[in-house]
Amino acid sequence: xxxxAAIIYASDxxxxxxxxxxxxKDYDEFGAAAQAVIRGGAALYPTATATTVRVTxxxxxxxxxxxxxYAETKEALTGFYxxxxxxxxxxxxxxxxxxxxxxxxxxxxxxxxFGK
Amino acid sequence: MTGAGDAVxxxxxxxxxxxxxxxxxxxxxxxxxxxxxxxxxVRALETWPRDGVPxxxxxxxxxxxxxxxxxxxxxxxxxxxxxxxxxxxxxxxxDPVSVRDDLLRLVFTCCHPALSLDAQVALALRTLxxxxxxxxxxxxxxxxxxxxxxxxxxKQKIAQARIPYRVPASEELPARLAGVASTVYLIFNExxxxxxxxxxxxxxxxxxxxxxxxxxxxxxxxLALVLLQDARRSSRFDAxxxxxxxxxxxxxxxxxxxxxEGVELVGVGLRRTPSVPNPYVVxxxxxxxxxxxxxxxxxxxxxxxxxxxxLLSIQDTAVVRLNRAAAVAERDGPAAALALVDGLxxxxxxxxxxxxxxxxxxxxxxxxxxxxxxxAVETGLPAAHAAHLRYRLSP
Numbered sequence: 001x002x003x004x005a006a007i008i009y010a011s012d013x014x015x016x017x018x019x020x021x022x023x024x025k026d027y028d029e030f031g032a033a034a035q036a037v038i039r040g041g042a043a044l045y046p047t048a049t050a051t052t053v054r055v056t057x058x059x060x061x062x063x064x065x066x067x068x069x070y071a072e073t074k075e076a077l078t079g080f081y082x083x084x085x086x087x088x089x090x091x092x093x094x095x096x097x098x099x100x101x102x103x104x105x106x107x108x109x110x111x112x113x114f115g116k
Numbered sequence: 117m118t119g120a121g122d123a124v125x126x127x128x129x130x131x132x133x134x135x136x137x138x139x140x141x142x143x144x145x146x147x148x149x150x151x152x153x154x155x156x157x158v159r160a161l162e163t164w165p166r167d168g169v170p171x172x173x174x175x176x177x178x179x180x181x182x183x184x185x186x187x188x189x190x191x192x193x194x195x196x197x198x199x200x201x202x203x204x205x206x207x208x209x210x211d212p213v214s215v216r217d218d219l220l221r222l223v224f225t226c227c228h229p230a231l232s233l234d235a236q237v238a239l240a241l242r243t244l245x246x247x248x249x250x251x252x253x254x255x256x257x258x259x260x261x262x263x264x265x266x267x268x269x270x271k272q273k274i275a276q277a278r279i280p281y282r283v284p285a286s287e288e289l290p291a292r293l294a295g296v297a298s299t300v301y302l303i304f305n306e307x308x309x310x311x312x313x314x315x316x317x318x319x320x321x322x323x324x325x326x327x328x329x330x331x332x333x334x335x336x337x338x339l340a341l342v343l344l345q346d347a348r349r350s351s352r353f354d355a356x357x358x359x360x361x362x363x364x365x366x367x368x369x370x371x372x373x374x375x376x377e378g379v380e381l382v383g384v385g386l387r388r389t390p391s392v393p394n395p396y397v398v399x400x401x402x403x404x405x406x407x408x409x410x411x412x413x414x415x416x417x418x419x420x421x422x423x424x425x426x427l428l429s430i431q432d433t434a435v436v437r438l439n440r441a442a443a444v445a446e447r448d449g450p451a452a453a454l455a456l457v458d459g460l461x462x463x464x465x466x467x468x469x470x471x472x473x474x475x476x477x478x479x480x481x482x483x484x485x486x487x488x489x490x491x492a493v494e495t496g497l498p499a500a501h502a503a504h505l506r507y508r509l510s511p
Contacts, residue, residue, distance in 0.1 A: 088277045088278050088279050089282075108277075
């Protein structure tokens with residue numbers, strides 16, 4: 001069965017802070033309801049904690065780091081789920097239940113199956 | 117090509133779409149199915165004019181296309197050193213219901229909301245319309261290489277993201293059908309901006325949709341709308357290609373049989389939507405008011421305006437209000453209409469808003485008409501319409 005990454009772009013908050021408790025309740029509910037299709041995932045600390053790494057001049061070059069996310073956007077990449085669904089329509093239905101979809105957006109991308 | 121050859125080509129094109137729809141289901145791939153059907157069609161065009169059309173042309177094409185698909189899959193498996201997956205058999209004499217269901221699957225897959233509108237239009241013309249990539253490119257005024265890339269990308273997305281080959285469940289159907297209808301209507305309207313072959317394609321797709329879903333008001337209303345507009349086709353542009361206003365069109369050249377068919381469809385559509393009006397049926401009803409008027413002066417503007425009021429109850433947009441104002445101008449005069457047009461917010465970048473103002477100001481004898489025309493041109497009024505308006509406004 002195909003897998004999809006459901007990548008969450010939403011408000012850039014720290015899910016461990018007390019302010020996020022309501023939101024985390026929504027995520028817990030989603031996690032329980034979608035238990036049958038969730039194969040993995042992670043929640044991320046806010047973009048303020050991000051470090052972007054580049055190697056100048058290609059492989060073996062100098063490592064250059066910068067503070068912050070790769071792209072500054074209104075909504076931040078806050079986490080993702082790996083879900084297993086029969087087809088895109090099913091995956092879209094699941095993605096619509098992720099709380100991040102309600103005030104942000106979920107990017108649904110098919111996962112490459114190298115096993116074939 | 118000979119007359120018989122043309123007839124064969126038409127038959128092959130019509131059957132080709134149905135055969136493709138079934139082959140996509142059987143092979144599970146739009147790309148492979150297209151390749152296989154293309155191969156079968158080439159063989160048919162070679163042999164049928166010479167040896168005669170087989171008794172069951174659809175079955176012939178289905179079997180030939182499946183054979184080709186099996187060959188391609190086997191060759192690919194061999195190249196990778198794997199076993200080829202078995203491919204389901206095809207029924208050479210499929211019952212009409214399964215043919216219809218396959219076509220519906222193809223319609224909903226090509227017009228899937230996960231595909232961009234550009235991709236939907238291209239795929240619909242290529243697969244449902246049976247046009248070649250070069251013909252689609254020409255129709256949409258896009259270089260052929262760009263179109264080929266667009267189609268490849270769309271087919272890749274269908275395959276890799278697993279856009280299902282399925283008719284939506286009844287609770288999703290209204291929204292999905294509205295998406296299909298707007299894609300088909302867009303194709304038809306593209307034709308009116310100068311790509312005449314697309315008008316015929318739009319009508320053809322609307323006919324297909326209505327034949328596949330004869331109980332759906334959206335499908336009936338869409339077909340009625342395009343037929344009632346297409347009935348006026350020959351009088352909409354003059355010999356030099358300039359648009360002719362409805363008021364100046366030669367009504368004797370309108371196609372009476374298309375009008376009759378469209379009006380009957382409006383009737384059916386209205387009977388099927390007694391409580392909640394359908395936007396396509398209502399727009400078709402407005403077109404019918406124009407088509408049935410013996411002359412512009414005798415148009416029943418009360419009826420037109422009240423249909424616009426119905427349309428506003430389900431689709432309250434500034435553009436609908438602008439069109440309603442044009443009818444108000446005819447019934448209540450330009451001053452009443454201008455007050456309505458000026459009251460519409462958010463249309464400063466919409467050329468037709470400025471064009472309407474220019475026309476109404478001109479009728480009121482105001483010098484500001486020229487300024488409004490300039491704004492219409494700046495915001496992108498099509499050149500032919502701008503020229504026409506300029507001609508009207510010239511002293």
